[in-house]
Structure formats: C-alpha cells, structure tokens
Amino acid sequence: MTRIFSGVKPTGHLTLGNYLGAVRQWVAADQAPEDALFCVVDLHALTIEHDPARVRRLSREAATLLLAAGLSPEKCTLFVQSHVDEHTRLAYLLECTATDGELRRMIQYKEKAAAAQAAGAGVRLSLLTYPVLMAADILAYDTDEVPVGEDQRQHVELTRDLAVRFNQRYGPTFAVPKVTLPAVAARVMDLQDPTSKMGKSGDAGAGVVFMLDEPGVVRKKVMRAVTDSGDGGVVYDRAARPGVANLLDVLGACTGADPVVLAEGYGGYGALKRDVADAVVELLRPVRERHAELAADPGAVEKVLRAGAERARGLARPVVDRAYRAIGLLER
Numbered sequence: 001m002t003r004i005f006s007g008v009k010p011t012g013h014l015t016l017g018n019y020l021g022a023v024r025q026w027v028a029a030d031q032a033p034e035d036a037l038f039c040v041v042d043l044h045a046l047t048i049e050h051d052p053a054r055v056r057r058l059s060r061e062a063a064t065l066l067l068a069a070g071l072s073p074e075k076c077t078l079f080v081q082s083h084v085d086e087h088t089r090l091a092y093l094l095e096c097t098a099t100d101g102e103l104r105r106m107i108q109y110k111e112k113a114a115a116a117q118a119a120g121a122g123v124r125l126s127l128l129t130y131p132v133l134m135a136a137d138i139l140a141y142d143t144d145e146v147p148v149g150e151d152q153r154q155h156v157e158l159t160r161d162l163a164v165r166f167n168q169r170y171g172p173t174f175a176v177p178k179v180t181l182p183a184v185a186a187r188v189m190d191l192q193d194p195t196s197k198m199g200k201s202g203d204a205g206a207g208v209v210f211m212l213d214e215p216g217v218v219r220k221k222v223m224r225a226v227t228d229s230g231d232g233g234v235v236y237d238r239a240a241r242p243g244v245a246n247l248l249d250v251l252g253a254c255t256g257a258d259p260v261v262l263a264e265g266y267g268g269y270g271a272l273k274r275d276v277a278d279a280v281v282e283l284l285r286p287v288r289e290r291h292a293e294l295a296a297d298p299g300a301v302e303k304v305l306r307a308g309a310e311r312a313r314g315l316a317r318p319v320v321d322r323a324y325r326a327i328g329l330l331e332r
C-alpha cells in the first residue's frame with residue numbers, strides 16, 4: 001500500500017492556496033486505499049517571529065479544518081509534529097547529511113530570511129535548517145508520496161537527495177519519496193499581486209482568501225482581484241496576464257475544467273470574477289459549516305490528535321532507530 005505523508009504549518013489561517021494546492025489532494029488520497037499521514041507541523045511555525053498563544057490556537061484550528069475538509073480519523077493518521085519526538089531525533093542525523101550550501105540555496109529560505117531582515121528581526125537558525133526537519137518528517141515514515149503545492153517541491157527534492165545520500169553512505173535505510181502536485185492550481189497566486197504566491201503568513205490582506213472567510217468576504221476579495229491591462233479579452237497566458245490566468249486556474253480547480261478552455265467562454269473580466277467567486281464560495285461552504293460544528297467540540301479533535309500521535313510514534317520509532325544504528329550510534 002502506498003504510504004503518503006504531508007503537513008501544514010500553523011503560521012496563519014489556512015488559505016484557498018493551501019486548500020487547492022494540498023488539502024484537497026490529501027482528502028482524495030484519504031478516500032483511496034492508501035496509508036496516509038497528515039501532520040500539523042507546529043515546530044516549523046517557530047522558524048519565524050511568532051506569538052506562542054497564536055501558534056497554539058492556529059495548530060488547533062488547522063487540525064479542525066483538515067477534519068472539516070474531509071480527512072477521516074478512521075482512515076488516516078492526523079497528528080501534531082511536536083507530539084512525536086522521532087521527528088527531531090531524526091532531524092539531527094539529517095543535519096549531519098545535508099550541507100550548509102544546499103540549505104542556503106532553498107528559495108523559501110532566501111525569501112523568508114530577506115523578509116525577516118527587512119522587518120529588522122534576526123534570521124532564526126531554524127529557518128535555515130527547517131527543510132532538514134521537513135525531510136525528517138517525511139523520511140521517518142517510509143513515505144512513498146508527498147502531495148504538496150509547487151512551493152514545497154524544492155524541499156521534497158532535497159528530502160530525496162538526503163535519503164539517497166544517507167542510503168549510499170550507510171546502507172539502505174530510507175524509502176525515497178516522490179513529490180505529487182495537483183494538475184491545476186499547484187501555485188495559487190495572491191489576488192492583489194498575482195506574481196506572488198497566495199500565502200497565509202506575512203501581512204495577508206485583500207489578496208488572500210482564507211478557507212474560513214465568510215461568503216461576502218470571499219466575493220469582495222475576488223471581485224477586487226487585480227486583472228491585467230490590455231484589451232485582448234480573456235486569454236490564458238501566465239506570463240503576460242498572470243492575474244487572469246490565476247482566476248482561470250482557480251475556476252478550473254473548482255470546476256474540474258481546463259483553464260485554457262474556460263477562457264474561451266468569457267468576453268470580459270466581470271463575468272469571470274463572478275463565476276470564480278460563486279465557485280469558491282460553494283467549494284468552501286461545506287468545509288466552513290463542518291468546521292463550525294467541529295470547533296464546538298475541541299475535546300473530540302484533541303482525542304483524534306492524541307490517537308494519531310500514538311500511531312505515528314509506533315511507525316516512526318523503528319525507522320529512526322534503524323537510522324541511528326546505520327549511522328554508527330551505539331544501541332541504547
């Protein structure tokens with residue numbers, strides 16, 4: 001059976017980008033006969049300036065939203081990263097496998113380090129090493145597939161490199177996972193700045209649709225989306241017309257239609273935006289409603305997370321022990 005692992009970090013409220021790029025794929029995998037593990041990767045949220053109470057609140061909200069989106073605790077394992085010590089145990093061995101140079105080449109590191117410096121904050125060392133902890137998250141479970149959005153592709157490729165390097169140096173230890181991306185909307189862009197990714201942290205404003213936004217708020221954000229100048233009508237051209245291409249991608253992801261074909265059906269931006277707003281509102285409505293029900297019973301969500309951590313620990317421990325032996329550490 002294929003083993004799937006992926007995670008979401010509680011650095012903000014989950015966005016439409018998280019949903020279309022990742023969470024929806026996870027729910028689909030959860031319906032199939034796969035062995036899937038999904039994780040709220042809270043340790044990763046500590047790599048940038050953070051408010052402890054907010055991280056705690058967002059971790060709970062993320063777990064509740066994943067259940068509301070359709071992950072079923074009977075089929076998959078849902079847990080919180082910091083509840084399973086094996087992740088940090090393994091991360092150290094992988095830090096002894098990765099190089100400083102390859103971590104400094106990570107695009108997210110460069111972007112987030114620059115943002116931290118611009119804000120006058122120090123760059124936390126964990127921001128540099130975070131892709132190694134992410135590799136540990138994945139490799140601790142003999143993972144076959146990692147469904148993520150495009151922005152995480154580079155980190156999964158690093159994970160593969162580290163697994164291969166470790167196996168070559170110390171003998172076969174880790175499964176080498178492959179990345180899976182959604183066909184459409186692998187990178188949902190900010191509605192106000194369609195050359196930047198729609199992101200949950202930072203000063204998320206009018207360009208970010210959150211999964212829990214009220215329908216009226218979603219409509220307003222979509223109707224105010226920046227489109228492109230030029231009178232070439234509605235065409236799908238990511239390079240020249242990124243704002244319109246982004247709206248078409250979102251509509252394509254919501255409806256299952258090809259964004260290029262969708263473009264042919266519109267004479268102007270107004271009708272396109274109305275259809276996008278309707279589609280997004282309808283897509284998120286059941287998730288929002290279910291979230292409200294689940295949020296009313298936080299004890300039930302905590303129970304799911306406790307059981308998930310227990311199972312995850314049982315899976316990860318033998319893999320991490322195997323890695324400790326292989327790298328030359330004495331048995332306890």
Ligand code: AQP
Nearest residue numbers: 008009011017018021022148149186187188199200201
């Ligand atoms: N805009 C996006 N389009 C498609 N997929 C996306 N993902 C994130 N943003 C988009 C995917 O969602 C999953 C969980 O993301 P994460 O929590 O690991 O955070 P991230 O990748 O760093 O992106 P965010 O949500 O914008 O967070 P911040 O602002 O903290 O960096 C991943 O599979 C990701 O690819």
